[in-house]
Amino acid sequence: MPKEKPPALEDKPFTEFMEQHFVPSLDEAFADAGIDDMSLSFVKEPVPLAGASSESIWQVQGSWNKGTYQFNIYFPDEDIKGQKGFSFATNGKQPSIFESFMIDERRVNLDLMVMYVLQRINAEKLLVRN
Amino acid sequence: MFKFLQQVGDYAKGTVQAAKYIGQGLSVTFDHMQRRPVTVQYPYEKLIPSERFRGRIHFEFDKCISCEVCVRVCPINLPVVDWEFDRTSKKKKLNHYSIDFGVCIFCGNCVEYCPTNCLSMTEEYELSTYDRHDLNYDNVALGRLPYKVTQDPMVTPLRELAYLPKGVSDPHDLPAGAPRPGKFPQDIIEATKAQEDSEKDKAEAAQ
Numbered sequence: 001m002p003k004e005k006p007p008a009l010e011d012k013p014f015t016e017f018m019e020q021h022f023v024p025s026l027d028e029a030f031a032d033a034g035i036d037d038m039s040l041s042f043v044k045e046p047v048p049l050a051g052a053s054s055e056s057i058w059q060v061q062g063s064w065n066k067g068t069y070q071f072n073i074y075f076p077d078e079d080i081k082g083q084k085g086f087s088f089a090t091n092g093k094q095p096s097i098f099e100s101f102m103i104d105e106r107r108v109n110l111d112l113m114v115m116y117v118l119q120r121i122n123a124e125k126l127l128v129r130n
Numbered sequence: 131m132f133k134f135l136q137q138v139g140d141y142a143k144g145t146v147q148a149a150k151y152i153g154q155g156l157s158v159t160f161d162h163m164q165r166r167p168v169t170v171q172y173p174y175e176k177l178i179p180s181e182r183f184r185g186r187i188h189f190e191f192d193k194c195i196s197c198e199v200c201v202r203v204c205p206i207n208l209p210v211v212d213w214e215f216d217r218t219s220k221k222k223k224l225n226h227y228s229i230d231f232g233v234c235i236f237c238g239n240c241v242e243y244c245p246t247n248c249l250s251m252t253e254e255y256e257l258s259t260y261d262r263h264d265l266n267y268d269n270v271a272l273g274r275l276p277y278k279v280t281q282d283p284m285v286t287p288l289r290e291l292a293y294l295p296k297g298v299s300d301p302h303d304l305p306a307g308a309p310r311p312g313k314f315p316q317d318i319i320e321a322t323k324a325q326e327d328s329e330k331d332k333a334e335a336a337q
Contacts (some may be wrong), residue, residue, distance in 0.1 A: 104193070104195075104246070109219070111216075111219035112219045112221060114219075115216050115218075115223055119223055119224060120192065123192070123269055123273075124270065125269075125270055128225065128226075130226070130268055
């Protein structure tokens with residue numbers, strides 16, 4: 001008899017997946033990349049952009065280097081397979097644009113989400129120098 | 131006894147010849163009085179680049195899939211795509227991307243072939259630096275918004291000749307909204323659509 005596969009992590013309820021899997025593995029990935037003081041939180045708050053509605057949406061907030069850099073990953077559909085957004089800001093300022101996140105990716109799983117967050121932060125040349 | 135007349139005649143001929151050659155030589159100079167002015171007072175006035183102008187290349191990091199097509203179609207394999215294979219997610223992870231504009235010939239092959247359209251041409255052409263290595267743009271520099279002559283408050287943008295109204299050769303003091311002689315692409319599309327519709331109506335009427 002073939003062994004029954006454990007259900008995929010991604011099929012877990014949204015908040016459980018985010019709190020128990022996504023945030024810890026993202027934290028670990030950032031620690032591997034050499035950022036020690038990364039503080040990540042999974043909260044339901046309004047989007048901090050100018051012109052955004054005051055509706056609260058689930059988001060992962062991260063900041064490091066004593067709050068010099070911040071990023072937010074938004075999940076307006078409360079589903080990792082739904083729409084996702086990203087914003088980046090420095091020195092506690094309000095982020096200026098709401099970027100799309102993983103817009104071209106059909107497959108959405110934990111490893112990919114972590115990889116794309118790291119790639120996006122690396123694009124700002126914040127993980128490795130030239 | 132009339133030998134001296136020969137000399138006078140030669141001298142007169144030479145004078146006429148010289149006058150003719152001077153006139154011929156200066157004809158180019160005088161011709162310029164008829165030509166249109168092409169001078170632009172550069173740092174204060176700048177020409178607006180045309181629609182297909184190939185300037186500095188813009189790069190969007192998030193769209194890049196590290197396929198390296200840009201490198202393969204480049205005549206000198208110039209773009210540097212630094213990626214690594216991420217074993218856990220089985221995906222290419224892009225670390226850095228750079229193009230050296232001191233070496234780039236702006237042929238636009240990379241822009242043409244990029245499958246995700248993460249490369250694009252801009253109107254920025256003022257790429258002068260004191261050190262040629264400053265022209266090696268990394269992905270942050272490539273992702274910056276391009277400079278535009280029409281958005282610079284210090285610069286008077288001037289239209290090129292093909293974009294001036296018919297019969298006008300001086301781009302200064304043009305009335306706002308003066309149309310250019312040629313049609314815009316959207317006008318051509320509209321005209322062909324109208325023509326196709328009228329032909330269709332005719333064919334239906336004939337049946």
